[in-house]
Structure formats: structure tokens, C-alpha cells
Amino acid sequence: MGIRVHLVDGTYELFRYYFALPSHVTADGREVSAVRGVVGSVLTLLEEGATHVGVATDHVIESFRNDRWPGYKTGEGVDPGLRSQFEPLEDALRALGVAVWAMVDLEADDALASAAASAASDPEVDQAVICTPDKDLAQCVRDGRVVQLDRRAGRLDDVAGVWERFGVAPESIPDWLALVGDSADGFPGLRGWGKKSASAVLARYPHLEDVPELGERWEVEVRGAAKLARTLTERRGDALLFRELARLRTDADVGRVADWRWTGPREDFGVLAESLDAPGLADRARSAAVDR
Numbered sequence: 689m690g691i692r693v694h695l696v697d698g699t700y701e702l703f704r705y706y707f708a709l710p711s712h713v714t715a716d717g718r719e720v721s722a723v724r725g726v727v728g729s730v731l732t733l734l735e736e737g738a739t740h741v742g743v744a745t746d747h748v749i750e751s752f753r754n755d756r757w758p759g760y761k762t763g764e765g766v767d768p769g770l771r772s773q774f775e776p777l778e779d780a781l782r783a784l785g786v787a788v789w790a791m792v793d794l795e796a797d798d799a800l801a802s803a804a805a806s807a808a809s810d811p812e813v814d815q816a817v818i819c820t821p822d823k824d825l826a827q828c829v830r831d832g833r834v835v836q837l838d839r840r841a842g843r844l845d846d847v848a849g850v851w852e853r854f855g856v857a858p859e860s861i862p863d864w865l866a867l868v869g870d871s872a873d874g875f876p877g878l879r880g881w882g883k884k885s886a887s888a889v890l891a892r893y894p895h896l897e898d899v900p901e902l903g904e905r906w907e908v909e910v911r912g913a914a915k916l917a918r919t920l921t922e923r924r925g926d927a928l929l930f931r932e933l934a935r936l937r938t939d940a941d942v943g944r945v946a947d948w949r950w951t952g953p954r955e956d957f958g959v960l961a962e963s964l965d966a967p968g969l970a971d972r973a974r975s976a977a978v979d980r
Contacts, residue, residue, distance in 0.1 A: 690814030693807045693945060694738045697820030698745040698788075699796045701726045702777055704840070706770045714965055719769040723777045724966045729839075730786060731969065733819075734976045740948040743781050744799035745774055747790035751798075753873075753933050760933065761874040780964065783957040784973060787948040794940050801828050801936035803948075808833045810945045817844075824870070824936060826850045827861035855887025860894045866931035867896075867920075875930045878919050885910050896920075896927055952977030 705725030712721040733741060749763035749771075763771060774790075781788045789799035800818055807816035808830055818825050821838040828834050831847040843849070850858045867886040869877025892908040893899045900906055902921040906913055920927060958970040 691740055691807075691810075691812050691945065692738070692814055693740045693742070693803070693816040693948060694733055695800050695803050695807075695816060695818045696730060696733070696741065696743040697796060697800060697818075697822060697825075698726060698743040698777060698781070699774075700820050700822060701729055702745070702773060703770065705729070706767070706773070711769070712965065714963065718776070719772060720776065720964045722770065722773045723780055724964050724969070726777055727780050727784060727964075727966075727969055728972075730781065730784065731972050731976065734950060735972065735979075739950060740945060741950055742787040742789060742799075742803050742942065742948045744789040744791065744796035744803070745778055746796045747774060747778065748792045751791070751795045752793055753795070757875055757929065757933055759874045759876075761872065780957075780960055783954050783960045785950055785953045785957070787943065789940065789942050791940065794937055797822065797824050798937040799940045799942055800825060802938045802940035803942045804828045804834045805938040806942060807945055813945055823854070823861070824865070824873075824934060826854065827858050827934075827936060829858040855884075856890045857894060860890045862931045862934040862936075863890055863894070863896050865934035866927045869930070870934065873933065875933050877930060878923055878927055880912065880916055880919050885912070885916055889916070896924070896931060952980070 702722050706722035709721045709725050711719060712724065713719055730741065730743060754760045754762065778788050778790050791799050804816045804818055807813045816834045818828060818834065818836045819839055825836055829836055829845060829847055829850050836845045845853065847858060854861065854864055856864050864886050867878055867881040868883055869875055888908055888910050889899060899920060902917045910916060953973040957973055961967050961970040
């Protein structure tokens with residue numbers, strides 16, 4: 689039986705637990721509720737038998753994409769109590785013994801895409817599971833090799849699942865986002881293009897370059913086709929830029945699959961768990977290691 693790799697979106701998890709859990713401030717004044725939540729969530733994966741785990745974070749929220757589009761997402765408006773937990777989370781996960789990819793010039797999504805590509809090319813890997821509901825990561829799905837798991841909703845998407853969610857193939861997701869836009873990442877898409885029209889057109893013409901120019905007949909029925917074609921023709925440059933923003937990099941330095949094998953927590957994890965007022969995390973980590 690081959691390896692099943694689990695790739696976790698640490699930034700998504702940190703945001704999720706920050707807003708889901710009540711505040712917990714340590715005696716020295718540190719807010720740690722989200723750190724405790726994410727570490728516990730990763731431990732659950734290990735307790736369920738995960739053997740190779742990597743967690744990606746946006747150590748710096750801005751990336752090279754901010755230079756390409758001025759409206760791209762930044763750290764502006766992020767609650768200081770949330771932002772202050774990124775580095776402690778990375779330290780805690782490293783002490784847990786998990787591979788951590790703290791991104792600076794690239795984003796957490798780029799690290800996940802890079803790890804998924806590395807895993808898919810490794811003959812010893814049966815499957816890579818990307819643990820995030822983020823629609824960007826759907827572009828990484830490959831039949832039988834890379835799947836996307838929304839742990840909260842219990843939804844596991846293969847290629848057929850991506851088609852069901854978006855109406856396009858995984859490789860067309862950046863094109864789909866370029867037309868529809870992505871409010872979470874801060875780029876607007878093209879005026880008039882909605883999810884249904886983008887799905888209908890890209891299901892027939894998988895990439896922006898394939899879509900006929902204004903005046904050429906589309907081999908698909910779409911409401912308002914002439915107006916959509918005009919918009920795409922007039923703003924093709926913007927569409928190509930938005931696709932560039934949506935297309936994930938696969939060259940992040942994430943190491944090799946062998947580097948992601950979990951062999952148990954470091955000796956200092958118990959002390960770190962105590963500093964989070966969560967000594968039970970160390971007990972869980974020791975038990976999970978014994979059960980290997």
C-alpha cells in the first residue's frame with residue numbers, strides 16, 4: 689500500500705478557529721485560541737492515521753501578486769489578535785514534528801500546489817489530499833492522484849467533483865476565476881460574467897485563448913453572448929492578468945515527500961503545549977506516536 693499525503697491549509701485553519709473559538713489569553717498576555725484549535729485539528733489527522741503531513745501558512749500575507757495587481761489582498765484589516773498567531777502556530781507545528789511551509793514571497797496556496805505536484809510525481813504516493821475548501825486549489829486536482837478535502841463539510845472532490853462544483857475541469861479553474869473574479873483574493877473578474885456563463889463557455893473552450901473573439905460564433909448557447917464576447921475582447925489583457933493571479937505556482941521549496949513523514953513530536957512539544965495552557969495536546973501527540 690502506497691503513501692497517502694495530507695496537505696493542510698494552515699492559514700484557512702487559523703482563520704476558521706480564530707472566529708469559531710472563544711478567546712484564550714495566556715498569563716503572559718498572548719492570544720492563543722486559534723493556535724490551540726489548529727494544532728488540535730492537525731493532531732486529529734495524525735490520530736486518524738495520517739503518516740505524511742505538511743502545513744502551509746502565509747507567514748507574510750502579501751506576495752509577489754501584490755506587485756501585479758494593486759487591489760490584491762493584503763494584511764490590512766486583519767485583526768491583530770489573529771495576525772499575532774501565525775508565527776506561534778508555525779512554532780507549535782514544528783515542535784509537533786509536522787512539516788511547515790511558512791510562505792513569504794509566495795502564498796500558502798502556492799506551497800500546497802507545489803507539494804501536491806511533488807506528491808503526484810512520486811511513484812510511492814497513492815494519493816495527495818489537499819485539506820482546504822479554497823476554490824483556488826481545485827486547479828490541482830488530478831484523477832486518482834490529487835483530491836481536495838473540505839474537512840468541515842466532509843466533502844472530498846476528485847475531478848468529477850470539481851466538474852460538479854464549478855462546471856469546468858480542474859485545469860480551467862484559473863480561467864474561470866479570471867472571468868468570475870475572486871473577492872477573497874481581491875480581483876474583480878470581468879463585468880457581466882457570472883458563474884454559469886463562465887462555466888458554460890469554459891466547458892467548451894477550456895482556456896481564455898480558446899474562446900472566440902467578438903464577431904466569431906460560439907459553439908455554446910449563453911445568454912447575452914454578444915455582450916460577454918465584447919467584454920472579453922475589450923478586456924482580454926485584464927482577464928489574462930487575473931488568470932495569472934489565480935494560477936498557483938508549483939516551484940515553492942517544500943522538500944520531498946519523505947521529509948513530510950511524521951515520526952512524533954519533538955522533546956520540547958510538552959513545554960510548548962503547557963505555554964498554550966493545553967497540556968492535553970502533548971498527551972495526544974505522545975499517544976499518536978505510540979500507535980504508529
